[in-house]
Amino acid sequence: MTARLRPMRWWDIPAIVHLEHELFPQDAWSSGMLWSELAQAGHPGATRYYVVAEEGERIVGYAGLMAVAGEGDVQTIGVARDHWGTGLGARLLTDLLRAATAFECGDVLLEVRVDNDRAQRLYERFGFEPVGIRRGYYQPDNVDALVMRLADPGGSGPTAGARKPAGGATAPGATAIGTGSTTEANATTETGETP
Numbered sequence: 001m002t003a004r005l006r007p008m009r010w011w012d013i014p015a016i017v018h019l020e021h022e023l024f025p026q027d028a029w030s031s032g033m034l035w036s037e038l039a040q041a042g043h044p045g046a047t048r049y050y051v052v053a054e055e056g057e058r059i060v061g062y063a064g065l066m067a068v069a070g071e072g073d074v075q076t077i078g079v080a081r082d083h084w085g086t087g088l089g090a091r092l093l094t095d096l097l098r099a100a101t102a103f104e105c106g107d108v109l110l111e112v113r114v115d116n117d118r119a120q121r122l123y124e125r126f127g128f129e130p131v132g133i134r135r136g137y138y139q140p141d142n143v144d145a146l147v148m149r150l151a152d153p154g155g156s157g158p159t160a161g162a163r164k165p166a167g168g169a170t171a172p173g174a175t176a177i178g179t180g181s182t183t184e185a186n187a188t189t190e191t192g193e194t195p
């Protein structure tokens with residue numbers, strides 16, 4: 001069965017909190033945090049876009065984007081362990097990047113644990129490049145975050161090839177280590193929702 005992507009709704013929150021605890025045991029989001037994020041999605045002037053992947057009645061993945069002043073930020077992305085490696089992470093990220101394009105984001109940033117190789121590989125396949133390190137970003141583990149940036153999210157995708165060198169942008173408050181960029185595409189999300 002193929003998971004279907006659709007906009008996240010308030011009634012999805014308990015299932016997502018459950019997944020959060022499985023996937024991020026040290027710093028899982030609470031239902032209050034998700035309520036607060038959803039309150040900023042799905043209406044005129046929205047600054048968030050949240051999507052879930054549903055298989056039958058089960059939520060097997062989710063992701064969220066913040067878009068403010070032309071800059072996107074991947075807030076979260078998670079896939080149920082028994083669905084890892086099926087391409088669902090890539091579908092969710094593709095959907096977020098289409099939303100970022102609809103929000104007219106010139107670039108998209110994210111933080112990822114320096115020890116999270118799997119997620120970093122996913123982001124690299126889409127053209128995200130390391131731009132800095134945030135020391136001790138993940139507490140209580142005191143693990144650093146790698147800050148990654150994708151310029152021009154409209155051109156991204158898991159097969160995005162041509163990358164061009166870009167200027168020396170560094171995430172605010174992060175130690176610079178590099179930059180990158182990609183190409184063009186359309187802004188229709190897989191859920192069909194206008195962010």
Ligand SMILES: CC(C)(COP(=O)(O)OP(=O)(O)OC[C@H]1O[C@@H](n2cnc3c(N)ncnc32)[C@H](O)[C@@H]1OP(=O)(O)O)[C@@H](O)C(=O)NCCC(=O)NCCS
Binds near residue numbers: 023078086087
């Ligand atoms: C990171 C995460 C979202 C990736 O999700 P995913 O669904 O496994 O991602 P994908 O399937 O799209 O890609 C992952 C791997 O599967 C492979 N893959 C993709 N499509 C596939 C398919 N149809 N068949 C087999 N393998 C496939 C990819 O090549 C990739 O392999 P590689 O990374 O070894 O090169 C998931 O591992 C997760 O939820 N992790 C815990 C939470 C987390 O760390 N989130 C990120 C926080 S920054």
